[in-house]
Amino acid sequence: MNTLATAPGLEHLATLIVDVAAPIEVGETPGGKRRVIPIVGGTVKGRELTGTILPGGADFQSIRSPEFTDIHARYVIETEQGETVYVENTGIRTGSAQDIAALAQGIPVDPARIYFRSYPHFETAAPRLQWLNTHLFVGTGARHPDRVELNFFLIR
Template sequence: MSAPPPETPAAPGLTFLAELSVTVGEPIDVGPTPEGHRRVIPITGGTVTGPSLNGRVIPGGADYQLLRSPTLTELDARYVLETRDGHRIYVHNSALRHGSAEDIARLNRGETVDAGSIYFRCWPRLTTAAPEWEWLNGRLAVGTGERHPDRVLIRIFLID
């Protein structure tokens, strides 16, 4: 008699944390390097809106981009959020953005591209010294992104 097939484990759930509207400056183009084409995108500010996490994006961070191919970009953004009550949360957000060569070229030129035609997923790590938000230090998150000419929208979900 054979054993029954193993059950597929349940996938973890997701809980919406916040939407970040991150404003950005003009790209700093480093150019082709041995690893790929490098660009640095200054982070100039923004807002944080969610059921419990609200505040602003502090100017001064950056998104360190590596254009791996005409269709694939790796993003490595680092910046700080400030909650409405003045607490600081450090964000290290790694992401992949993939689309047709034409759409990625349009994004890189600062043009509008339909978000549905771009795969933009991220895994933000949020850490803080604030006792009220310390629980974030022990949580993992994933998110979706949309690139607009003057900002990036990131929707962050905690993994249950």
């Protein structure tokens, strides 16, 4: 009898286009250079999760070094059916000091040169989407001057 579990697979959940405003620079703190990027809207497109990103969320960043940024975004998705889903997406973005500096200045950088990974956590009261509360997910991302593009995957 084999008691070892097989490696989990990934299933695409949704692609998110998160529209953002100009960053609010908090400055150097003991936790790194703090920035807050307001989330002003966006879209969500997936087989079981489609809708819009409501304005009012934000991405709370800590730039720990010229190459490394901690990311922690909080926002709400409203589905096409009118359900709401709270999202906390935590991750890291790493790259060369030059590329990270360019992103911070709103200059486009080829996403292939940046390592941007996250683990989104969902909470919802919607009966149809209860499974979001009880599963784990991972994400990939790309930062553009006016938006963040994310792909979220269910870990099977």
